[in-house]
Amino acid sequence: MSRDAILARIRRHRPAEAALPDIHAPAFITYQDRYAQFATLIAGLGGHALTLAPGQTVREAVDTHWPAQGRVVDTTQAIHDEAASPHDWADVDIAIVPGQLAVAENAAVWVSQDALAYRSLYFLAQRLVMVVPRDALVDTMRDAYARVGFAEHGFGSFISGSSRTADIEQSLVMGAHGAMAALVVFE
Amino acid sequence: MKDDSIRHPAAAREFLADRERARWHDSAIWWVRQKRDAQMAQLPEWETLRTMAEQIKAHTLSRLDEYLEAFERKAEENGVVVHWAADADEHNRIVHGLLAERGVNKLVKSKSMLTEECGLNPYLEARGVEVIDTDLGERIVQLRHEAPSHIVMPAIHLKKQQISELFERELGTEPGNFDPTYLTHAARANLREHFLSAGAGLTGVNFAIAETGGLVVCTNEGNADLGSALPPLHIACMGLEKLIPRLEHLGVFTRLLARSAIGSPTTTYTSHFHKPRPGGELHVVIVDNGRSEILGREDFYQSLRCIRCGACMNTCPVYRRSSGYSYSYIIPGPIGSTLGPSRDIRKHASMAFACTTCASCDNVCPVRIPLSEQLVAQRARAWQTGALPAGKRAAIGALGVLTRHPALFALAGKTLRKVFPILPAGLAQDNPYSRPGRALPEMPAQSFREWWLQNRKKP
Numbered sequence: 001m002s003r004d005a006i007l008a009r010i011r012r013h014r015p016a017e018a019a020l021p022d023i024h025a026p027a028f029i030t031y032q033d034r035y036a037q038f039a040t041l042i043a044g045l046g047g048h049a050l051t052l053a054p055g056q057t058v059r060e061a062v063d064t065h066w067p068a069q070g071r072v073v074d075t076t077q078a079i080h081d082e083a084a085s086p087h088d089w090a091d092v093d094i095a096i097v098p099g100q101l102a103v104a105e106n107a108a109v110w111v112s113q114d115a116l117a118y119r120s121l122y123f124l125a126q127r128l129v130m131v132v133p134r135d136a137l138v139d140t141m142r143d144a145y146a147r148v149g150f151a152e153h154g155f156g157s158f159i160s161g162s163s164r165t166a167d168i169e170q171s172l173v174m175g176a177h178g179a180m181a182a183l184v185v186f187e
Numbered sequence: 188m189k190d191d192s193i194r195h196p197a198a199a200r201e202f203l204a205d206r207e208r209a210r211w212h213d214s215a216i217w218w219v220r221q222k223r224d225a226q227m228a229q230l231p232e233w234e235t236l237r238t239m240a241e242q243i244k245a246h247t248l249s250r251l252d253e254y255l256e257a258f259e260r261k262a263e264e265n266g267v268v269v270h271w272a273a274d275a276d277e278h279n280r281i282v283h284g285l286l287a288e289r290g291v292n293k294l295v296k297s298k299s300m301l302t303e304e305c306g307l308n309p310y311l312e313a314r315g316v317e318v319i320d321t322d323l324g325e326r327i328v329q330l331r332h333e334a335p336s337h338i339v340m341p342a343i344h345l346k347k348q349q350i351s352e353l354f355e356r357e358l359g360t361e362p363g364n365f366d367p368t369y370l371t372h373a374a375r376a377n378l379r380e381h382f383l384s385a386g387a388g389l390t391g392v393n394f395a396i397a398e399t400g401g402l403v404v405c406t407n408e409g410n411a412d413l414g415s416a417l418p419p420l421h422i423a424c425m426g427l428e429k430l431i432p433r434l435e436h437l438g439v440f441t442r443l444l445a446r447s448a449i450g451s452p453t454t455t456y457t458s459h460f461h462k463p464r465p466g467g468e469l470h471v472v473i474v475d476n477g478r479s480e481i482l483g484r485e486d487f488y489q490s491l492r493c494i495r496c497g498a499c500m501n502t503c504p505v506y507r508r509s510s511g512y513s514y515s516y517i518i519p520g521p522i523g524s525t526l527g528p529s530r531d532i533r534k535h536a537s538m539a540f541a542c543t544t545c546a547s548c549d550n551v552c553p554v555r556i557p558l559s560e561q562l563v564a565q566r567a568r569a570w571q572t573g574a575l576p577a578g579k580r581a582a583i584g585a586l587g588v589l590t591r592h593p594a595l596f597a598l599a600g601k602t603l604r605k606v607f608p609i610l611p612a613g614l615a616q617d618n619p620y621s622r623p624g625r626a627l628p629e630m631p632a633q634s635f636r637e638w639w640l641q642n643r644k645k646p
Binding site: 001002003005006007009010011012013014015016017018019020021023026027028029041045046085086087090105106107108117118119120122123124140141142143144145146148150153154155156157158159160161162163164165166167168169170171173175176177178179 | 215218219229230231232235238239242243245246248249250251252255256265271272273277321322323324327340341342343345346347350367368370371372375378379382383399401407408409410412413416417427432434435436437438439441442449451452453454455456457458459460461462463464465466473475479480482483488
């Protein structure tokens with residue numbers, strides 16, 4: 001089999017030993033106001049961030065931000081639509097999903113929930129809402145990776161804003177294949 | 188697939204014939220370099236990140252066999268099927284076998300330079316599989332039956348008018364509508380149908396985590412996510428150098444990748460795959476195809492640190508002014524100009540000379556590959572293996588003799604300075620200045636050496 005031949009060739013060709021650095025040793029950037037950093041950044045990435053007003057529900061905030069809606073699936077609720085196949089999410093207009101943490105340096109939200117069978121929901125929905133606890137906002141990806149867990153069938157994704165492309169003459173277009181727009185709700 | 192017989196100087200001359208377009212290409216790509224600089228300036232730890240990325244990759248390569256075995260063990264524990272391919276042909280056979288066993292006749296693909304390297308698309312198409320490239324830029328070049336001209340921006344060589352005409356023909360868009368938003372959304376609607384009807388999805392791999400057996404795929408478009416979330420079969424193809432030891436190391440690489448590649452703080456999606464989706468299968472194909480040979484070459488193994496961000500081509504004055512199609516290997520620019528010659532020096536020797544040795548690439552590379560040194564070393568290999576065209580070989584040979592014999596060198600210089608000015612124009616043509624718009628420089632009265640002997644301070 002090729003496996004053993006490949007591994008044998010690598011063993012024969014191993015370069016000199018090199019030490020692994022301690023990536024936690026150096027100080028990385030910190031933000032005085034992580035929320036402001038996150039909100040400013042995501043505005044340029046096809047997204048929007050907001051904090052719930054006292055007494056306001058997530059659904060109220062979403063309805064205010066995006067009034068006209070088609071099918072809404074909200075997996076932050078205990079009872080929500082289920083799909084029999086990943087293709088069943090194809091007609092979803094707005095998906096509201098829990099995000100476990102948010103990253104100030106790049107406006108990414110970590111998404112990995114155990115209650116969802118088919119992750120296609122995140123990518124088929126025309127618009128994506130991620131709901132994140134306000135205190136789960138970290139400075140950098142190094143802090144984020146110290147906290148991520150793979151609750152969802154071994155899957156997890158950092159999602160930063162809307163899907164986008166600049167493949168035609170470097171013109172930035174929001175809405176490539178995934179969500180056309182993103183909303184991050186801090187609660 | 189690309190034509191191996193491309194020679195950089197001739198192809199670049201052709202590209203530069205359209206000065207207007209060449210200038211646009213140069214400035215469009217330089218703009219991406221500037222966006223990268225703006226991102227870099229926002230992180231005080233940028234250079235530290237580059238050093239750590241270099242060290243993590245260097246360490247991984249020094250124990251690559253162990254990390255590959257650890258990755259395989261964890262991935263199999265997670266229910267992932269691991270395949271090993273010694274070369275392009277074996278890779279293609281494995282992928283086709285997986286599709287054929289399941290009767291899949293449509294495959295949606297996200298970006299993978301590895302599958303370009305292996306020639307997977309033509310291989311599958313010849314066997315009746317419809318292959319749909321889903322990255323917008325890749326879809327555009329696929330519909331034009333072209334190879335990508337850049338590893339991150341595959342259609343950067345095209346103008347929106349050309350894409351509009353292509354989409355009008357292929358997707359039925361409005362004639363004369365050049366609006367990038369309109370064109371992108373037309374492709375979105377068309378490709379969504381393909382995502383929903385495909386029997387399998389194939390992705391590349393940005394990083395493979397030895398510790399967890401996980402795969403990381405980064406896109407802005409979300410095409411890798413749709414392609415792997417919808418069909419029941421997800422095939423991920425990776426070069427064996429994609430390994431990193433631990434999950435936490437992504438805290439270094441994900442900070443560098445998109446900033447270096449496109450001047451963005453991150454890609455929209457950084458997705459981690461450890462298991463098949465419910466009811467589905469996940470297969471990973473680990474491909475060697477010459478990499479383990481490069482690992483054994485003192486001068487060149489560091490090129491295996493590459494994370495395929497494309498920053499080296501965005502900064503390269505030669506790439507920006509000659510475009511990806513002037514390079515014979517599927518990966519153009521500085522990194523391609525060491526990987527291509529490493530693969531086949533006879534086919535790709537001209538790439539090693541498509542370089543001013545300005546070393547700008549060395550300074551932007553997020554994993555600090557000494558690219559300019561590698562290109563110089565590839566030139567030496569081109570000489571040693573007889574891969575150079577006769578004219579270049581003769582010129583380098585002559586220069587070699589001159590530089591080894593100082594007296595001869597001085598005499599040759601003196602002769603040139605006297606003879607050149609009195610030569611008829613036609614005789615002096617075979618030199619780097621014999622291009623329209625250029626003139627031979629004035630011949631100085633004396634050489635630097637002569638000037639130095641006259642003017643140096645006597646002790």
